[in-house]
Amino acid sequence: MIAVSENTARDIVEIFGIDRARIQVVYHGLSPKMHPMSAEERAAARARLNLPERFILFVGTVEPRKNLATLLDAWAMMRDRPDLVVVGSWGWLYEPIREKMARLGPRLHHLDSVDLGELPAIYNLARILAHPAWYEGFGLPPLEAMGCGTPVIVSDRSSLPEVVDDAALVVPADQPEAWREELERLMDDTDLAADLRHRGILRAAQFSWSRAARLTWQAIDDAIRSRKQAARPAP
Numbered sequence: 001m002i003a004v005s006e007n008t009a010r011d012i013v014e015i016f017g018i019d020r021a022r023i024q025v026v027y028h029g030l031s032p033k034m035h036p037m038s039a040e041e042r043a044a045a046r047a048r049l050n051l052p053e054r055f056i057l058f059v060g061t062v063e064p065r066k067n068l069a070t071l072l073d074a075w076a077m078m079r080d081r082p083d084l085v086v087v088g089s090w091g092w093l094y095e096p097i098r099e100k101m102a103r104l105g106p107r108l109h110h111l112d113s114v115d116l117g118e119l120p121a122i123y124n125l126a127r128i129l130a131h132p133a134w135y136e137g138f139g140l141p142p143l144e145a146m147g148c149g150t151p152v153i154v155s156d157r158s159s160l161p162e163v164v165d166d167a168a169l170v171v172p173a174d175q176p177e178a179w180r181e182e183l184e185r186l187m188d189d190t191d192l193a194a195d196l197r198h199r200g201i202l203r204a205a206q207f208s209w210s211r212a213a214r215l216t217w218q219a220i221d222d223a224i225r226s227r228k229q230a231a232r233p234a235p
Contacts, residue, residue, distance in 0.1 A: 001022055001023045001024070002024050002025075002026050002216060003024070003026075004025070004137050004159075005137060005138050005162055005163065006159075007137075007158050007159035007162055008138070024215070024222075026215040026216050026219065027138070027211075027212060028138050028143070028207065028212060029207050029209030029210070029211065029212040029213075030143055030144065030147050030207045030208060031144070031147075031209070033117075033120050034119075034143075034144045034148050035148060035149075036148055036149035036201070037120070037124045037148075041121075041124075042125055045121035045122075045125060046125055049118060049121065049122065049125070051122070051125050052082070052083040052085070052107075054127055054187075055084060055085045055109075055127060056075065056082055056084050056085070056127060056129075056130055056183060057084075057122065057126035057127075057128065057130070057145070057150070058071055058084070058087065058088070058130055059087045059088060059119070059122075059123075059129065059145075060087075060088045060131070060133065060141060061088050061091035062086065062088050062089070062090050062097055062110075062112075063090075063091030063093060063097075064093050064134075065091075065133060065134055066091075066133045066134075067134045067173055069096075069097060069100060070132045070174065070175075071084075071130050071132045071179060072084075072100055072101065074176040074179035074183060075108075075183070076104060077176065077177070077180045078183060078184055078187075081107070082127060082187065083107045083108070083109060084104075084107065085111065085122070085126070086101070086108065086109065086110045086111070087111045087119075087122060088111075088112065089113070090112065119144065120144075120148055123144055123150050124148045124149070124150065126150050127186075128150070128151050128153060128187065129145035129150050129153070130152075130153050131152065131154045131155065131160065132154070132155045132171070132173055133154075133155055133158070134157050134158070134173055135157060136157075136158050136159050136160055136163075137158075137159060139154070139159055139160050139163055142154050142160065143163055143203075143204055143207060145200070146164070146167055146200030146201065146203055146204040147200070147201065147204035147205075149197045149200065150197070150200070151168070151169075151192075151193045151196035151197055151200065152164060152167070152168035152169070152196065152200060153168060153169040153170075153179070153183065154169070154170055154171070155172070156171065156172050156173060157173045164200075164203065165203055166203075167196065167202070168196060168199075168200065169182050169186065
């Protein structure tokens with residue numbers, strides 16, 4: 001059995017009672033398109049996408065599991081707040097979140113249909129990627145943002161601390177005030193932002209789809225060999 005994170009492996013053991021030794025963890029990879037852009041490329045992308053100069057970014061389906069409500073509450077409390085850009089389609093039980101978004105004014109921008117080819121540019125233009133999800137099996141947006149050199153803040157739940165390691169800020173998912181504090185700190189502290197950019201790029205470089213494919217094939221091959229060996233009659 002293959003799991004996309006150690007957290008998911010633990011969940012499988014807890015929920016289904018499967019022996020941990022039967023589970024191989026294979027992390028997702030990162031597209032080579034997720035990389036830092038030059039100043040010229042960023043300027044062209046900003047003009048093309050008509051995005052604000054300073055914004056916090058959220059990427060993900062708008063649904064309760066993603067915990068966008070905590071980010072909205074934190075953003076609403078920020079002093080000198082930048083714009084907030086939400087990239088993602090409506091998911092399940094989205095109505096209360098949509099109503100909250102509608103009350104927060106024109107500096108909240110919802111892009112519910114984005115060409116996937118533009119995602120690297122959007123990550124590059126963001127000042128911060130905020131990912132407050134309650135649960136992720138892996139969580140690609142934080143990794144993609146780190147690959148693009150964008151500072152990241154994630155929640156302390158599920159696989160997210162595991163994926164970002166020491167390359168992002170980790171904040172309790174249920175504390176909007178703590179999110180406000182860390183968002184403001186990261187917006188104001190250029191040294192911290194530069195450090196997280198550097199750490200994030202290094203962390204993201206550890207993930208590749210070629211490695212994921214190799215480990216997946218190895219896990220399948222090991223399972224086949226094990227089954228064949230178990231099927232052999234005893235001497």
